Amino acid sequence: MTADDTDTLTKLSERAKQAEANLKSANARQRADLQDRVSKARDKSRQNAEELSKKAAETREDASEHWQAVKSSWSDHVQHLHDKASDRKAQHDLRSAQRDADSAEDYAAASVQFALAAIDEAEYAALDAVLARAYADDLEGSG
DSSP states (O other): OHHHHHHHHHHHHHHHHHHHHHHHHHHHHHHHHHHHHHHHHHHHHHHHHHHHHHHHHHHHHHHHHHHHHHHHHHHHHHHHHHHHOOOOHHHHHHHHHHHHHHHHHHHHHHHHHHHHHHHHHHHHHHHHHHHHHHHHHHHHHHH
């Protein structure tokens, strides 16, 4: 693992804490401020999806196919969510708004679970990479 990888893990932790704080304070915010935060979060999500695309392109070929599939699936999913959010603004009836709110809450909960699973996988991958490097170094030293 490189220092950049460790820095990325630190950024992930900080970002998770920031997201938690934003969510806790969201209920107390005025609608206009909340809409602004939603817009900024959507923009950040798009930016992260673009960065994921760039990272996937930079990975080695053996991992590239897997990450291309993950990236494509995630990009499609994000676009679908953004489309639903835009459509939601056009709807006015209470039942639809309640269903949309339920759906948005379910999606948020599933996204958190996905993020937790991704963190676990990232930890495993990072530790496995360190172990693989140590093994390769041991073989080099004994050869």
